[in-house]
Amino acid sequence: MKYGFGVDLGGTTVKMSLFSTDGTLVEKWFIDTDASNGGKNIPGDIARSILADMKKYPFDPDDYIGIGIGVPGQIHKDGSASAVNLGWDHTPLLGELTKITGLRATGGNDANMAALGEYWLGGGKGCSSLVLVTLGTGVGGGIIIDGKCLDGAHGAGGELGHIPIEPDETRQCACGSRGCLEQYASATGNVRIATEMLSATDEPSTLRSVAKLDAKSCWDAAIAGDPLAMRIADVFSDYLGRGLAAVANIVDPEIILLGGGVSHAGDALLTRVRKSFEKYAFPACKKTPIGLATLSNDAGIYGAFRALLV
Amino acid sequence: MKYGFGVDLGGTTVKMSLFSTDGTLVEKWFIDTDASNGGKNIPGDIARSILADMKKYPFDPDDYIGIGIGVPGQIHKDGSASAVNLGWDHTPLLGELTKITGLRATGGNDANMAALGEYWLGGGKGCSSLVLVTLGTGVGGGIIIDGKCLDGAHGAGGELGHIPIEPDETRQCACGSRGCLEQYASATGNVRIATEMLSATDEPSTLRSVAKLDAKSCWDAAIAGDPLAMRIADVFSDYLGRGLAAVANIVDPEIILLGGGVSHAGDALLTRVRKSFEKYAFPACKKTPIGLATLSNDAGIYGAFRALLV
Secondary structure, three states, X not given: OOEXXXXXXXXXXXXXXXXXXXXXXXXXXXXXXXOHHHHOOHHHHHHHHHHHHHOOOOOOHHHEEEEEEEEOOEEOOOOEEEEHHHOEEEEEOHHHHHHHHOOOXXXXXHHHHHHHHHHXXXXXXXXXXXXXXXXXXXXXXXXXXXXXXXXXOXXXXXXXXXXEOOOOOOOEOOOOOEOEOHHHHOXXXXXXXXXXXXXXXXXXXXXXXXXXXXXXXHHHHHHOOOHHHHHHHHHHHHHHHHHHHHHHHHHOOOEEEEEOHHHHHOHHHHHHHHHHHHHHXXXXXXXXXXXXXXXXXXXXXXXXXHHHHO | OOEEEEEEEOOOEEEEEEEEOOOOEEEEXXXXXXXXXXXXXXXXXXXXXXXXXXXXXXXXXHHEEEEEEEEOOEEOOOOEEEEXXXXXXXXXXXXXXXXXXXXXXXXXXXXXXXXXXXXXXXXXXXXXXXXXXXXXXXXXXXXXXXXXXXXXXXOOOOOHHHOEOOOOOOOEOOXXXXXXXXXXXXXXXXXXXXXXXXXXXXXXXXXXXXXXXXXXXXXXXXXOOOHHHHHHHHHHHHHHHHHHHHHHHHHOOOEEEXXXXXXXXXXXXXXXXXXXXXXXXXXXXXXXXXXXXXXXXXXXXXHHHHHHHO
16 A cells, blocks of 8 residues: 545645545645745645655655645646746746655646546546536536546636636626626626526515525525526526536536535536536437536545546 | 558548558548448448458558548447448447458547547647637537547537537527537538628628629638628637637647638638637637648548557
């Protein structure tokens, strides 16, 4: 048995983990993300935390296969990384990790690492290809083909949140375009659809009296049978199903998995999305299974470690 | 030096070829596609034509690496093939070719084979990934990632013509959905856009007096500076650029190539499509080169032979 580290670097917290090569999560811990000085302390902080962890176990350096890391951005071929939210622009990363720990380092975009985790031991276990769509504040995505991440020639592989989906949109997406999937099929988009549909009518709805109108309250009301909330859920799901059909007509994965906060709506979401997907998908892939991601917030560390085994 | 056969099976003609492994097209010939009896004579016809060709050269059987074939449908894992237009449904193909010729046989969807050909020795030579979009009667596509065809889990990889692009469409696409890219960005779609825009106004246009309103006459008029024809070209290109942006935001290829009849419009098309693409593409891939396929109708045989080298 050998061991290795899986790291999921976030904007406020770094999730750290020790895995054994049979897929057992041995240990999990967190350190703060030091965003000061353009994030230049982060690689050293991660490496020293790993070094400290290595001292707790009676293993030789040879017992470790390395460090896998997912970043909220892109890891370049030279081992440096860029991540707007951390202030990183070609910041040395993999080389720094190796210099301090003596271990091999590899990794990639955090959404792609999460997809690799779900492929390995999550909702896509046993499949050779999958698409993971993460429905959070934004819409993220990762694509696995034949067991490998589709990173793309410019690190934009799997940027599913930015598929153009609504030609008539006038508002701008964070990326600068108009009508991106993320403008509708994210938690933020869900609230916007709800706000617009609530203000377009006087129809009574339990949503008018919730303390906070968010994606969860929208789906809770839809599940409880509130008619307007159910129509909001339909509109949200139609956008998402259309986006997933675009993905399926292009990469045709074995399975599509939904993760992130909005996916907690579960069957109420899946049923609607499958209906919309089937409407827009190419005949050969109309029956592609759409399910839920199962590793939740741990998908990133599972995938980051798994990247060491590719 | 070794040799092999590249075959591109079409609905009326089978294009046959002999290649050497350095990429030289040694010989090219055609046989008729015998569509009678559910197309069951086709595999034998192809195999016997290859056998006859082998007798013309003083090579040993060991000098041949095999037969690569592209079909207008799908080749299954068991070597059988399905192709609606030929009446094929899991029709034995690769096994039949091998049984009669003694040569190894492999292959795939014809659009994917064409993409592999363009990747090998065409417009994508030197790239590791590309998307080929064929603008003909319909819109076909093929995707190459790390030198391999993205076939998809259900043979629907690269079905770019059926990306949902226009949510407001009421007319049905041949695939059964509504608002597919092919309904706008094909030669057929081009004529429809032109017909609608011509009938919506009394504005003079040279297009009103052409003998036959087809994609070529539309682009000829746009290139000659006819204002209405130029706007038709803009609308066509906006749809296509939006579809290509969807593809780029998902698979992020190194280059996008346009082929098929409409691509003969050349720079008038490329300039417009690049502008539209840049509007909808994710920042990291806004500058993805969009160029022309260069192997024309031979892309399929190049790719089919190249599939033997994967």
